[in-house]
Amino acid sequence: MTNNNILNQGFDHFKNILSKEETLELENIIDELNNKYSDRIDRCTNANVLLSIAGLNKKLDFYIEKILTNPKINQTLENTLGKNYKIWQINTRISSGKDMGLSMHEDSPGQANIWFFINTQNKPEGVTGVVPSSHLFPRICKKLSLSYIGVSKFLMKPMLGEMGDCSIFLNKVWHGRLPSKKNVDNKILAIGTFCEGSEYTPMPEAYDTSNINSNFIVSKFGLKENLKSTNNNKYQIEKSEEKDPYALQIEGKKLNYNILIKLSFYFFIEIFIRPIKLSLNFLLNYRKSQS
Numbered sequence: 496m497t498n499n500n501i502l503n504q505g506f507d508h509f510k511n512i513l514s515k516e517e518t519l520e521l522e523n524i525i526d527e528l529n530n531k532y533s534d535r536i537d538r539c540t541n542a543n544v545l546l547s548i549a550g551l552n553k554k555l556d557f558y559i560e561k562i563l564t565n566p567k568i569n570q571t572l573e574n575t576l577g578k579n580y581k582i583w584q585i586n587t588r589i590s591s592g593k594d595m596g597l598s599m600h601e602d603s604p605g606q607a608n609i610w611f612f613i614n615t616q617n618k619p620e621g622v623t624g625v626v627p628s629s630h631l632f633p634r635i636c637k638k639l640s641l642s643y644i645g646v647s648k649f650l651m652k653p654m655l656g657e658m659g660d661c662s663i664f665l666n667k668v669w670h671g672r673l674p675s676k677k678n679v680d681n682k683i684l685a686i687g688t689f690c691e692g693s694e695y696t697p698m699p700e701a702y703d704t705s706n707i708n709s710n711f712i713v714s715k716f717g718l719k720e721n722l723k724s725t726n727n728n729k730y731q732i733e734k735s736e737e738k739d740p741y742a743l744q745i746e747g748k749k750l751n752y753n754i755l756i757k758l759s760f761y762f763f764i765e766i767f768i769r770p771i772k773l774s775l776n777f778l779l780n781y782r783k784s785q786s
């Protein structure tokens with residue numbers, strides 16, 4: 496049975512998963528890796544994302560395993576995603592200086608993120624924001640004009656935490672990254688996962704895990720266990736039990752009265768925002784055609 500916060504809100508927060516000393520050591524390792532592999536940093540989401548970091552440093556692998564095998568984290572993951580859940584990506588994500596943010600969206604079915612706070616993030620700038628309970632809404636976020644970050648930044652609740660804390664959220668929750676005008680460095684160790692029963696495209700690094708110093712990470716990130724190859728380089732995660740895990744049960748779920756009330760609030764905002772967005776698009780296109 497998954498915990499109540501994940502069931503009702505679509506996310507949960509866990510305090511002190513690593514100690515301050517451990518988190519400081521992890522921060523040093525991550526800073527060094529971001530300098531060493533600066534040419535590999537992906538900036539397409541307006542933050543600095545260093546992809547596939549497992550195997551780059553022995554102590555880093557140790558800490559990733561320590562976070563994932565923490566009894567509270569492990570229990571929440573297994574109860575929400577099923578025992579056979581898989582790790583898709585292990586990245587660091589640093590929002591620094593001026594950050595335009597990232598529009599509100601949902602990700603693929605069965606996806607969930609583990610968000611480890613490398614440093615304390617107590618201001619709503621450059622941090623991830625979520626709309627509580629939106630994992631129970633239909634998948635319409637990307638179609639709504641209100642998903643534009645200039646509007647959605649007022650609708651999302653910032654995910655704040657102290658260094659060493661960890662949040663877990665279902666990626667069906669409406670989420671994005673809040674913009675920042677200030678010079679803040681928000682550092683996150685992001686572990687993307689898929690639940691059992693779902694299908695995903697592994698990262699290229701998952702095909703050879705010989706450099707990773709943790710059997711646990713290898714079993715979750717590698718492609719040797721509990722996977723069935725489908726097509727187009729995709730893999731389906733075998734289920735450990737008959738019923739779907741909670742992360743898949745929420746797909747196509749019937750709306751109850753409370754969710755309908757919450758959803759109608761967003762529709763109400765959309766009624767005002769959509770004509771403004773359409774008018775702006777029209778004006779922009781008109782100016783382009785004149786120049």
Ligand SMILES: [Fe+2]
Nearest residue numbers: 600601602666
């Ligand atoms: Fe996302």
